Amino acid sequence: MSHKDSDSVQSHDLTLDVLVRAIGELPAAPHVLARALQLTADTETDINELGHVLSADQSLSARVLRLSNSPFYGRLREVKSITEALQVLGFETVRTVTIAASTHLIYRDMADGNYARTLWRHSLCTAIAAGTLAESYKMGDKESAYIAGLLHDIGKLVLHARAPHLFEKIVLEVVTSGREFCKIESEMLNFDHSDIASLMLSGWNIPSPLVRAIHAHHRQITAETLPANRLAHVVALADDIARRLNICFPGQKPAMTTAIIGDGMPVLDDAQLQSVAGRVRAAFELEVALF
Numbered sequence: 001m002s003h004k005d006s007d008s009v010q011s012h013d014l015t016l017d018v019l020v021r022a023i024g025e026l027p028a029a030p031h032v033l034a035r036a037l038q039l040t041a042d043t044e045t046d047i048n049e050l051g052h053v054l055s056a057d058q059s060l061s062a063r064v065l066r067l068s069n070s071p072f073y074g075r076l077r078e079v080k081s082i083t084e085a086l087q088v089l090g091f092e093t094v095r096t097v098t099i100a101a102s103t104h105l106i107y108r109d110m111a112d113g114n115y116a117r118t119l120w121r122h123s124l125c126t127a128i129a130a131g132t133l134a135e136s137y138k139m140g141d142k143e144s145a146y147i148a149g150l151l152h153d154i155g156k157l158v159l160h161a162r163a164p165h166l167f168e169k170i171v172l173e174v175v176t177s178g179r180e181f182c183k184i185e186s187e188m189l190n191f192d193h194s195d196i197a198s199l200m201l202s203g204w205n206i207p208s209p210l211v212r213a214i215h216a217h218h219r220q221i222t223a224e225t226l227p228a229n230r231l232a233h234v235v236a237l238a239d240d241i242a243r244r245l246n247i248c249f250p251g252q253k254p255a256m257t258t259a260i261i262g263d264g265m266p267v268l269d270d271a272q273l274q275s276v277a278g279r280v281r282a283a284f285e286l287e288v289a290l291f
């Protein structure tokens with residue numbers, strides 16, 4: 001797929017049929033993840049629903065409680081139940097913790113070995129960086145940025161699980177040439193991991209702004225297209241921060257310049273990016289140990 005269509009990031013040149021023929025059936029949506037992503041906290045029903053969904057899955061709710069009790073999520077006192085976690089930490093945080101825990105299970109169940117581990121660490125670091133940047137930019141939706149960061153490279157995990165030999169070839173090419181994953185994927189497959197993620201996550205009923213941002217995370221964003229792609233820009237910059245910290249595959253270099261922005265998103269110079277990266281590294285070390 002061409003990467004020239006920077007302002008039409010919603011378009012899918014790739015169809016599900018073509019993708020399935022190339023790499024096989026896509027994984028079905030894990031119920032808890034899909035449900036947690038759809039809940040909005042707009043209604044009392046949504047808040048109760050999250051409690052119900054979690055209570056129905058004991059191992060997941062145990063993980064969520066463990067994460068909820070970590071200093072990373074700023075707990076004030078020990079929480080012993082999901083209901084208590086919802087009261088003490090709030091809906092948004094519990095929902096994000098649930099999404100992080102169930103995404104980690106996808107990574108654990110779909111593939112194993114070093115590649116899956118590298119992908120998980122990179123995704124978690126990008127999530128933390130995206131949340132931190134959203135806060136710096138005062139975007140007001142830190143949670144969406146975190147979730148988009150967490151899922152941004154899930155297409156690579158699918159490729160790794162469904163076509164391991166091909167994925168290995170792509171990784172080796174990235175490591176030796178330092179070229180971008182998406183360029184090499186496009187040459188070999190005619191589509192890239194952001195296309196896979198976009199098709200798969202659309203089928204999981206994940207909110208479309210998240211899917212659009214994930215689909216666009218390697219597309220060129222200009223000052224003109226920024227207003228519609230702020231989340232994608234944050235994910236791309238967060239991806240870069242993870243690369244600066246070397247929490248990525250060997251050979252992956254920061255791809256973006258600090259360049260664009262405007263429209264309320266100040267340019268971060270190198271020193272500011274370094275300072276964000278320092279904070280992200282510290283938060284990452286704390287959080288990665290919890291999974």
Ligand SMILES: [Fe+2]
Pocket residue numbers: 152153193217218
């Ligand atoms: Fe990516």
Ligand SMILES: [Fe+2]
Pocket residue numbers: 122126152153239
């Ligand atoms: Fe990435």
